[in-house]
Amino acid sequence: MTTCEETDCENEAAVELHVPWSDNMLVCTAHARVWAQKDGVVPEPLDEAADDWR
Numbered sequence: 001m002t003t004c005e006e007t008d009c010e011n012e013a014a015v016e017l018h019v020p021w022s023d024n025m026l027v028c029t030a031h032a033r034v035w036a037q038k039d040g041v042v043p044e045p046l047d048e049a050a051d052d053w054r
């Protein structure tokens, strides 16, 4: 599995974040919800996680 890219987070990455001011990131759903609050960030669920996200 792919691990969340946030520091000290060992959850499975489930969402790809498109961050206008930085590189794309793979993060877990919990971190994706935080990131999705920021202007311009577009969260895109990975295929196998799409059901959990929606």
Ligand SMILES: [Zn+2]
Pocket: 004, 005, 006, 009, 010, 011, 027, 028, 029, 030, 031
């Ligand atoms: Zn995380």
